Amino acid sequence: MMHDEGENVIEFPGPVAGAPEPSGDDIGEPEGPCPPELLVLALEACLFASADPRTPVELAMALGVATIDVFDAVESLRERYLRSGSALRVVEVGDGYQIRTDARLARWVAAIRGGKPFRLSRPALETLSVIAFRQPVTKGAIDDIRGVDSGGIIRSLLERGLVKMSGRSEEPGKPMLYGTTPAFLEVFGLRSLVDLPTLRDLRPLHADDASLGAVPVVPFRAPGD
Amino acid sequence: MMHDEGENVIEFPGPVAGAPEPSGDDIGEPEGPCPPELLVLALEACLFASADPRTPVELAMALGVATIDVFDAVESLRERYLRSGSALRVVEVGDGYQIRTDARLARWVAAIRGGKPFRLSRPALETLSVIAFRQPVTKGAIDDIRGVDSGGIIRSLLERGLVKMSGRSEEPGKPMLYGTTPAFLEVFGLRSLVDLPTLRDLRPLHADDASLGAVPVVPFRAPGD
């Protein structure tokens, strides 16, 4: 009979050469301060391996150095990125630092990261159509035309950058006004809002139909057709 | 009372007439090729923006260039990292490229990452070696080589995705065969199994042990082979 060693597999007894001990939570403390000649490299590695911005204090703790040394190292790294022609930039986000790619390379980053394109839903298209044709328009007016609350969808369209807040209405309560963005024009292949077909353009096309709902020539197959 | 349709905005179903089809895989296609002067930068940005290794073909598609240009750009990037004193390295893992931190900086990165460090116990490494070199191999053959039951460890390696079931042996009882996964190559930073450290020849137990002449130095064939 042989014994089962399953429980042993996760933990290796004793310290592994080169690997630090488990740190409990959040930011672990290395055994000693980072030597000055490695400081910029270690800082770069720490920022590279972090998804979110890191505060100078977090970085100082991980590197075992004073916060002021972190500031210096960040400056050196920033300078090297600019000098050596790198795609990376050190940016300050909130109260932390983050490495990001140069904005001019966004196209290629989007291409590798983008994944499947986001398909606009029927409710999103409805909301977008109201905003496009009635802008600037309040949420109340959109709700009124659609007959349902559009709050969540407006939020999502804002996040997607298709819609922007374009001011406040003079109505009581000064509700927010919404309008479309340049990204909206790009997505629909329009040069300007003037290129949007108007209802006047549409009517002659459907003049002989009692109701538009019966027209089968729609370029989409949404449930509301 | 109006209901909030926020949840509906995410998904739009089904193919739509007239709308461009998603390209099938996850990579979107940018409008034009990446200009040569930006190629190395765009490649760096693409690799930086990817958590997993990217194949030359994925990169070529995202950048809109030929695969051969990707190889050249990778070489340039690799060289720049070494020349400009960077914490980053371009490594080939599996079929793709990935940017990773220099191993000398492990301490600091592990400190900022926090949490439990990644570990493989000695029995796990031993079992993994037997599977890597003898695959496809049965549990019986692994147990035989190690002299102990490896069931729990194989299970743990399966759960960690380093090992997979790769079929059934023709032996009596048709035992399961095990092999390594692409994640195994990723964790160990290998392009392929060919890059594994070599399994050296048998070493005599004692220089003066006359009986060793009888031991064949041919690679031992485990029952699972």
Add this chain to the structure above:
Amino acid sequence: MIAERAVQALAPAAPVARPPEPPVAVPAYDGPLDLLLFLVRKEGVALREIPVARICDAYLAHLRDLDEIDVDRAGDYLAMASTLCLLKARELLPRLPTVGAVEEEEDPKEALERRLLEYERFRDVSEQLGQMHLLDREVFARPEVPVSPGEQPIDPVVDSYGLARIFYELLERRAAPPPEHRVAFENYTMAERVRFVLSRLDDGAEHLLSEFWVELPSKRGRVVTFLASLEAARFQLIDIAQRIHLGAIALVGRVHSAEADLSMLAEHEHDDQEEAR
């Protein structure tokens, strides 16, 4: 302990009481092959002169060091100890002259040697593997950063004409009397709803259940459509799928509506007529 006694029984030369010093210092090791290899390599014990008693003592000491005696683990060592005893016996006892055909049987010592050496190769290579730069131990890659909404390309699904048409429809819908007052909308029947669901799934695409509701303003319409979906699934006309845990429910067509066997609807149609009367 049974296991201990068994190990001791195999080594009658060993004192029954635990010796003050373990005869062989045993480091943390991984199984009897590992220990045997250690004894042979580090202690320079020739395999042909293996002192069974010493090895059994070493095994025994190791078993004592385990937090509690694990019968399975002890078994691994017992099996090895018995192999060693067999070896020893062969060395000590005169060989009986074989009668008749000589059975070619592998010498147990050679077999053990071969196992040991084979094990050693893998142990060495696993040490090398352990010294490699492992991902998330010595080297680190970029963490997964979720694609932010702004980064994802947008498929508008319709063109500017479609967008205008949607707006036109909205205006028409608003101009129309509230649908709750239309008798036709209330007149959902199971049979009609099953046909409706099937016809919407003819394109073979997956449609979210919630889509079917968007156009249904009344509760009754939604409930009947939902029941009709279940009915269609019961008769294997459609599949109901939930691709993601707790995700949206989707309906998938299995048959083309024109070819579907709808005989099961007869019962519903009968009921519907009864109700209408």
